[in-house]
Amino acid sequence: MMKCIICDDNIIKSSIEHIVAESLGNLTYLLSANEICDVCNNRFSEFEDKAITRSILSLIRIQNGIKTKKGKPSKLQVGNIKAQGDEEFKKNIINFTKLEEKDMNNIHPKTGVYDVTINEFDKTEMSAAKMFLKIGFEAIYKSQKEVFQKNDFSELKKHLTNQKIKDWPFISSHINHYSFKSIPTFNDKYNLNRIKCKLLYFQLSDVQLIFGFQYSFYNAFINLLSRDYSWTKPYFELDTTTALYPKYLPTP
Numbered sequence: 481m482m483k484c485i486i487c488d489d490n491i492i493k494s495s496i497e498h499i500v501a502e503s504l505g506n507l508t509y510l511l512s513a514n515e516i517c518d519v520c521n522n523r524f525s526e527f528e529d530k531a532i533t534r535s536i537l538s539l540i541r542i543q544n545g546i547k548t549k550k551g552k553p554s555k556l557q558v559g560n561i562k563a564q565g566d567e568e569f570k571k572n573i574i575n576f577t578k579l580e581e582k583d584m585n586n587i588h589p590k591t592g593v594y595d596v597t598i599n600e601f602d603k604t605e606m607s608a609a610k611m612f613l614k615i616g617f618e619a620i621y622k623s624q625k626e627v628f629q630k631n632d633f634s635e636l637k638k639h640l641t642n643q644k645i646k647d648w649p650f651i652s653s654h655i656n657h658y659s660f661k662s663i664p665t666f667n668d669k670y671n672l673n674r675i676k677c678k679l680l681y682f683q684l685s686d687v688q689l690i691f692g693f694q695y696s697f698y699n700a701f702i703n704l705l706s707r708d709y710s711w712t713k714p715y716f717e718l719d720t721t722t723a724l725y726p727k728y729l730p731t732p
Contacts, residue, residue: 484517485621487641493518499618501528501611503554504537504695505546505675509668511618520641524614530607534558536600540696544676545571558602600652600698605725609648612702614640616691619663619679620704627681631689635706649709649729650702653722657714658682660692684711 481490497516500506516524532538538556542565546554553565561583566573576596587594601608613636620628638644660680662669672678680692688711689704703711713732715722724731 482514484520485515486520486617486637487517488637489517489519491517495521497521497524497618499622500615500672500677500679501532502549503528503532503546504541504677505544506672506677508671509619509622509664511622515621516618523640523642524611527607527610528614530604531601531611534602534604535608536598536698537695539563539574539598540676540698541565542574543572544696545569545573546675556598558598561596561598600723601725605727606647608700609650609702609725610640612650612691612693612700613648613704615679615693616663616681616702616704620681620689620691623664623668624681627683627689631683631705633704636704646707647726647729648702648707649712649724649726650700651709651712651715651722651724652698652700653715653719654699655715655719655722656680656692656699657718658684658690660690 483489484491491514494513494517496513497511498506499509499511534557538554541554542556542563545565547569548554553567553569556563560578560580562577564575579596583596584594585597617633617636639648660682663679663681664672676696678694680694682690684690687705687708690711691702691704693700703709710732712724716731
């Protein structure tokens with residue numbers, strides 16, 4: 481009997497696992513059945529849904545004209561802000577509703593054009609952290625067997641199975657500081673590039689395996705091996721827009 485690569489329990493029921501969520505446009509980068517059990521799969525669906533639907537990732541999904549599983553335009557709701565994609569799934573069209581004056585910034589006096597500010601994560605930072613850990617772990621398992629075998633992912637697996645629930649830090653930044661390599665290769669890499677998604681890794685030390693998740697203009701970075709985030713220091717020195725989550729943590 482096969483064991484789940486996350487919880488290590490025997491797999492009784494299993495289905496195909498989307499390494500990057502299907503709702504972000506991924507239809508091809510998958511794990512086969514009998515690698516992730518349905519218990520873990522269902523657990524992942526809960527935090528992925530929170531991380532995507534209430535964050536800037538959902539806005540990017542709308543911008544890219546991605547359909548929902550029911551074949552409808554993607555939607556976003558963060559706080560009071562609501563948005564929806566084009567009915568014909570045209571790219572770069574976002575229809576906002578219920579915008580308030582406080583949501584509008586830098587209004588141009590002649591054209592009326594303004595900026596809309598949306599927090600990257602609306603009280604779902606730890607769901608996002610779990611999603612990045614899950615994607616990074618599964619991608620390396622599938623595409624970088626040597627990297628997978630030489631690293632200890634026990635802390636990550638305990639976190640994803642809720643055995644240890646202490647917050648796991650990650651950052652968003654506009655730069656790639658380290659010499660990252662692509663995790664997926666060949667056709668997998670090509671197909672993810674088509675949905676403007678890149679999965680990257682850099683082995684900084686025995687306890688620092690940095691995973692980079694890029695989706696269109698959004699970049700997130702997380703250490704897959706431990707909660708240590710000392711590796712983020714160069715990002716704050718080089719990019720003033722770098723953000724650390726959860727926000728209560730002091731910058732290194």
